[in-house]
Amino acid sequence: MNAARDRIGSTPRLLVTGGAGFIGSAYVRDVLGRRDGTRITVLDKLTYAGRRANLALAEDDPEQAARLRFVHGDIVDPTVVDPLVAEADAVLNFAAESHVDRSILDPEAFLSTGVIGVHVLLEAVRREADRATSGARSSAPRFLQVSTDEVYGSVHEGWSRESDALAPRSPYSAAKAAGELLAMSYHATYGTDVVITRGSNTYGPYQYPEKLIPLFITNAIDDQPLPLYGDGLQERDWLHVSDHAKAIDHVLHHGDPGEVYNLPGEAQLTNRAVVAAILERLGKPWSLVRTVEDRPGHDRRYALDGTRLAGLGWRNLTDFATGIAETVDWFRDNDAWWREARSGAWDDYYRRQYSARLAASREA
Ligand code: NAD
Ligand code: TYD
Secondary structure, three states, X not given: OOOOOOOOOOOOEEEEEOOOOHHHHHHHHHHHHOOOOOEEEEEEOOOOOOOHHHHHHHHOOHHHHOOEEEEEOXXXXXXXXXXXXXXXXXXXXXXXOOOHHHXXXXXXXXXXXXXXXXXXXXXHHHHHHHHHHXXXXXXXXXXXXXXXXXXXXXXXXXXXXXOOOOOOOOHHHHHHHHHHHHHHHHHHHHOOEEEEEEEOOEEOOOOOOOOHHHHHHHHHHOOOOEEEEOOOOXXXXXXXXXXXXXXXXXXXHHOOOOEEEEEOOOOEEEHHHHHHHHHHHHOOOHHHEEEEOOOOOOOXXXXXXXXXXXXXXXXXXXXXXXXXXXXXXXXXXXHHHHHHHOOOOHHHHHHHHHHHHHHOOEEO
């Protein structure tokens, strides 16, 4: 790993927003599990996608629990955010509404968290930087905005580089692009220490079962139909959650201020290929797969160039064949976790998104 200087020190106090979600909780479990003295405050609204149970491994371990604090709250609320940022050496913003299909059904929450929430965090970071300048604290906090490859829009050929124009095409990716642009404007205008990561499609344990991989694994376990949008030949670049979390930490410590870093998965696959890998691991038949009406504005392909991240000394550790097998096995072995996630408001969402599609579906 590259020995570039560590920009936040080896035992920082981190504020992790959205730390009870899929990638945020993987980050918290990973960093606390290193037992290197890092302290973490998680600020999470606990939306349908956020669960305290995702942090149980850390909360049940006395040494890790002593370095973890959980605050239930919303990043749009400055009265909650400001005192937490005042205690932090760095803020990592994972908090977002994260599902494209829900952004098509109900965009509003995406804008509130993705734009106003980012603004509230940035204002608090700016204030703390001013305090550092006046000597009231030792150094200014760093702000890491967790973003996505979806800000580039649909990429028909080649690989997106960080300098490419942003062309988001869903309310989700437009809100993510807005959050990034706001963060970069603080760097340019106020000198705020901002770094941005653009991760590719992520999969692994604890992913809320609305996204392609966990939805199809859990449906297949129950022999329910798997609703494949359109021709199923859309391409995504799949990144294991543990690599996503570790790469974010690498950028936090070593990334240059005002820079954007792509985090590729290096597993460019069609949706059909991903579904085949899931079914093979579960020993379930292809006949479960149903072709359904496509997602409106469906991005055909995402693909990231990872040269800049590699230059920072980062390499992914999990290949797709290993990662998907472990992920399928995790869902098979953690039935109670995903059945709980698929309770309450789940049925309403599922009906809204899939009932008509499945009724009109055909063989895939
Ligand atoms: P997730 O939906 O699993 O988790 C989001 C978390 O944020 C939840 O715990 C939720 O309760 C919390 N949250 C939402 N609104 C909040 C608010 N206003 N205040 C405080 N907490 C709030 O999402 P994820 O898949 O873990 O994604 C995390 C981040 O990574 C997001 O910013 C997403 O855009 C980005 N990302 C995700 C992927 C992916 O494939 N999942 C890929 C690239 C980037
Ligand atoms: P998803 O996991 O929602 O991630 P994103 O849209 O952010 O890439 O979807 C991954 C791919 O799988 C995408 O091309 C849409 C497709 N998909 C289906 O075909 N059926 C589904 O039910 C879902 C949720 C996704």
